[in-house]
Amino acid sequence: MTVGSLLALQLVGVVFVALALVGAAVIGLARLARRDFHPDDDLRRVVHTLTTLLAWFLLTVTFLPLKGSEAFVKAGRLTTIQLNMIGLATVLVSGFVLGWVIAWLAVGVRRFLSHRLTPPGIRTLAGGLGVACLALALIGPGARTSAPTARAAPPAARVAIIGVDGCDWDMLGPLVESGRLPTFERLMDEGTYGPLLSFSPLVSPRIWTTIATGRDPSEHGIEDFVNDDGVPVNASMRRVPTVWEIVSSSGGTVNVIGWYVTWPVDDVRGVMVSDRMHTLVRGPLQALHSLSGRPTDDRLEEFGRFTFDPAYERYEKSDAAYQRNRIVDEPLRWGYLRDTIYGKAAETAIPQYRPDFVAVYYRGVDFVQHFFWQYSMPDAFENVDAQAVRTYGDVIPNYYEYQDALLARLLDALGPDMSVIIVSDHGFTARLDGDPSKPQLTGMHDARGVYIASGPAFRRGGLVEGPTILDIAPTALAVMGLPVSGEMDGRVLDEIIHPEHLRANPVTTVPTYGADVRGEQQEVESTMDESIRDQLRSLGYIE
Numbered sequence: 001m002t003v004g005s006l007l008a009l010q011l012v013g014v015v016f017v018a019l020a021l022v023g024a025a026v027i028g029l030a031r032l033a034r035r036d037f038h039p040d041d042d043l044r045r046v047v048h049t050l051t052t053l054l055a056w057f058l059l060t061v062t063f064l065p066l067k068g069s070e071a072f073v074k075a076g077r078l079t080t081i082q083l084n085m086i087g088l089a090t091v092l093v094s095g096f097v098l099g100w101v102i103a104w105l106a107v108g109v110r111r112f113l114s115h116r117l118t119p120p121g122i123r124t125l126a127g128g129l130g131v132a133c134l135a136l137a138l139i140g141p142g143a144r145t146s147a148p149t150a151r152a153a154p155p156a157a158r159v160a161i162i163g164v165d166g167c168d169w170d171m172l173g174p175l176v177e178s179g180r181l182p183t184f185e186r187l188m189d190e191g192t193y194g195p196l197l198s199f200s201p202l203v204s205p206r207i208w209t210t211i212a213t214g215r216d217p218s219e220h221g222i223e224d225f226v227n228d229d230g231v232p233v234n235a236s237m238r239r240v241p242t243v244w245e246i247v248s249s250s251g252g253t254v255n256v257i258g259w260y261v262t263w264p265v266d267d268v269r270g271v272m273v274s275d276r277m278h279t280l281v282r283g284p285l286q287a288l289h290s291l292s293g294r295p296t297d298d299r300l301e302e303f304g305r306f307t308f309d310p311a312y313e314r315y316e317k318s319d320a321a322y323q324r325n326r327i328v329d330e331p332l333r334w335g336y337l338r339d340t341i342y343g344k345a346a347e348t349a350i351p352q353y354r355p356d357f358v359a360v361y362y363r364g365v366d367f368v369q370h371f372f373w374q375y376s377m378p379d380a381f382e383n384v385d386a387q388a389v390r391t392y393g394d395v396i397p398n399y400y401e402y403q404d405a406l407l408a409r410l411l412d413a414l415g416p417d418m419s420v421i422i423v424s425d426h427g428f429t430a431r432l433d434g435d436p437s438k439p440q441l442t443g444m445h446d447a448r449g450v451y452i453a454s455g456p457a458f459r460r461g462g463l464v465e466g467p468t469i470l471d472i473a474p475t476a477l478a479v480m481g482l483p484v485s486g487e488m489d490g491r492v493l494d495e496i497i498h499p500e501h502l503r504a505n506p507v508t509t510v511p512t513y514g515a516d517v518r519g520e521q522q523e524v525e526s527t528m529d530e531s532i533r534d535q536l537r538s539l540g541y542i543e
């Protein structure tokens, strides 16, 4: 849900309430003019109308934007549509009933006061209430933003872990050399970089959770795309704390945007946008965009950089140009929109909150590499069509360029004092034993991923080999000056930390961060599970 569309929704409610107020005033004035004003009846009617409208609005804003998704945890065998109908009925009935209860109370209070107090007494009380409300309205927002919360000493460094799923040196390296990725290049020049060793099975949810926790999958509990019962994994199934939970419990602030397996979000000090947010934003936003026209064109203009004619749907379906564009459109749209949405979320949230720790995750590079690897690396395959190589050969490089631009905007948002670690969960290689029913899936995961560490707390030192996905979490904690958990399976990568920073902030450990940081979790399922399974099937991740 973007701020813009939320505001639009709220505006609808405000207009409703304003209309109701005008209506109530007109009715009241008409009665006054006719001198048949019955204070109790009219008060009850006005309060009921206003409260009902307000309650409907609030309940709608709370639940309906989340339709078909996480507002309702899947109950028994009910479908999404049934759940939504129940939700709508609940909103209407409960708003109406709430309206009557409050109207009845209001009349009761008015009667009570008029029996107990003289008219000047009522005026004094009303005046006092008015002043109190005004004071609350003025002080309230200020109090929220400036409320001091208990925090330990500030962290030794601000740290951001930036996840680029599937980022691979064979693709990234030559593109950096050719000057097409200036942001990656700058970070490499100013820091250290090298392969990041991952562990089989190379399944993204388990690896991203290992990166975030520093723990082996057998300990953190996220082992595959789905659990033993076929339910797509979610954060309620994770058994150990993440870096952001540890930072948060130590008094630091965090922004976590779109990281794999973060629905439902954790209880942290700061902002967390789960990795299922984009599925909510896409539907209503796209509907709005297609009504207004322009934003879609803007979006497609940038989308067009991926060797793609945004207007292709107007062609005949039998047309070769239609087919050619469709191959790009279908697999790209999903990753591109996802990255754009979380990119925007990160660029908006981070400058506002200036958190001590940031984790942002981008998905699209992995996605395009699954579908277009043979056109970028034709030599690894037998007989890739030369015309197709010319047509699609730049899709992956163009996506890396887009990722580089996203990275540049993110770094702007993070600020120059942020030390960043870019990581990928795995690299890529040619899939030669491809499934004939899915001939387009020509790239597959490879254990050698990417890391680049750069910023004030890190050393400038070129290539460093040896880091693994287990080392990122303990290193991030150490750089921030927080104790490393003895339960973590990796080590602090002191060879990439600036020696002065390390001297000023020697590595300390605690045996465990334990249940104080992350207690016992109640596992949940979601109405989105079926659509997530469909998507995993289309990628060949599950049967």
Ligand SMILES: [Zn+2]
Pocket (backbone or CB within 6 Å): 166, 204, 366, 367, 370, 445
């Ligand atoms: Zn993948």
